[in-house]
Each structure stands twice: as structure tokens, then as C-alpha cells.
């Protein structure tokens with residue numbers, strides 16, 4: 001039996017979609033210890049099914065990234081699960097994707113989306129930082145979107161205006177984190193147009209393909225890659 005310390009992961013938004021698939025693929029390696037955040041764990045049926053077969057390598061915690069008290073409270077869970085073991089990877093995946101255009105934005109919906117897509121990842125990163133500091137790889141992955149790329153805005157078109165704003169802000173957060181903490185590797189990444197509830201009729205690739213690429217990118221990323229905006233297949237996305 002291997003006595004190697006586990007590779008530890010914290011992933012947000014794991015009840016379904018890309019987050020659930022990230023957890024599923026990580027659990028395929030018994031050396032991974034996965035902490036899966038869900039805003040309503042009791043309703044996350046598929047996640048709880050994974051836990052039943054994970055043989056102790058999956059911990060599900062309540063983590064509503066838009067509820068800042070919930071994010072701060074998760075520090076206690078992280079401490080209880082990790083103890084002196086550091087956190088190797090943080091994946092900020094939870095997201096909301098309202099459909100609007102610049103002149104149809106609902107201000108309240110946009111604020112809620114900012115809380116989840118931009119402010120939540122900033123606070124989760126702050127809460128995770130002491131644990132990442134003790135980790136071996138010290139990597140943060142923000143699941144962003146090509147919609148947040150100014151350089152791709154003409155191709156994306158007028159739709160998803162509010163969502164795009166929140167992902168641009170997330171990208172800036174990633175770059176500021178890289179500047180402040182050169183000891184971390186911070187990547188912001190578009191998972192591609194994966195078939196999930198969020199993409200609906202626009203989904204093109206299976207979540208399994210998206211996530212295989214996402215994990216390959218973050219696992220192989222080095223300090224030299226910190227601050228990059230990448231696609232799930234490793235291509236660079238213009239800011």
C-alpha cells in the first residue's frame with residue numbers, strides 16, 4: 001500500500017455539471033483527496049452517490065460561494081479535514097450564467113452573478129490561502145469563460161453581457177493573485193462549450209472531454225504558466 005501523502009483538492013460547485021465531473025475524474029486516482037463544496041449538499045444526489053463509492057477520499061462540505069458567511073465558515077471544515085496537510089489545488093468552479101444582453105441586464109441578477117462568479121472566488125481563495133501555503137503544488141484554477149475575453153467579444157456577440165462582465169472580473173482577479181503571490185500558480189481557464197445545464201442547447205462537447213482537458217492543463221501547469229488565460233485544450237485565450 002502506498003504511504004505517499006494524498007494530493008489534496010478543493011472544488012466549488014460540485015453538485016452537477018463540470019464540477020461534478022471534476023470530482024468524478026479526480027476520484028479515479030486513489031491518491032487524490034477531494035473536498036467538494038456544494039451549496040446544498042443534501043440535494044446533491046449524484047455527488048453523494050460518488051461519496052458512497054469513494055472509500056474515504058471524498059469529503060462533501062457546504063460551501064455557498066455567494067454567501068460570504070458560508071465561505072468563511074468553510075475554513076473550519078477545511079481545518080478539520082486537512083489538519084496539517086496542505087491544500088494542493090483550489091478549483092473555483094461554481095458559477096451562474098444568466099442570459100441577457102447589455103440593455104436587458106437585470107441589476108439584481110447581475111449583482112448576484114458577480115457575488116458567485118467573481119467575489120466568491122476571491123473570498124474562497126482568501127480562505128484557502130493558509131492551506132495552499134502548506135500545500136506542495138500551490139495551484140489555483142479559476143473556471144472562467146471565453147465570454148470574459150475582451151479579445152473574443154466580437155466572436156461571442158452581444159449575448160451573455162452580464163455573465164461576460166463577471167468572468168472578465170474573475171480574469172483580473174487571477175492576474176492580480178499571480179502578481180501578489182509569485183509562489184502560487186494561478187490559471188484562469190475556459191472549459192469549452194460543455195453540455196451542462198448552464199450551456200443548454202449551446203453545449204458542444206461532453207463534460208468528460210472538457211474536464212479531462214481542464215485537469216491536464218492544471219496538473220501540468222508550472223510557475224511559468226501563472227497568470228495565463230487558457231482553453232481546456234491548452235490554447236491561450238486573448239484577454
Ligand SMILES: NC(=O)c1ccc[n+]([C@@H]2O[C@H](COP(=O)([O-])OP(=O)(O)OC[C@H]3O[C@@H](n4cnc5c(N)ncnc54)[C@H](OP(=O)(O)O)[C@@H]3O)[C@@H](O)[C@H]2O)c1
Pocket residue numbers: 012013014015016017018019037038039040063064065066067092093094095096097116143144145146190191192193194195196197198199203
Ligand atoms: N458549460 C459550459 O459550456 C461553460 C462554458 C464556459 C464556462 N463555464 C463555467 O464552468 C463552470 C461550471 O459551469 P457548468 O456548465 O457546470 O454549470 P451548471 O451545470 O449550471 O452547474 C453550476 C454549478 O455551480 C453551482 N453553483 C451555482 N451557484 C453557486 C453558489 N453560490 N455556491 C456554490 N455553488 C454554486 C451549482 O450548484 P447548484 O446545483 O446548487 O445550483 C452547480 O453545481 C461555471 O463557472 C461556468 O461559468 C461553463
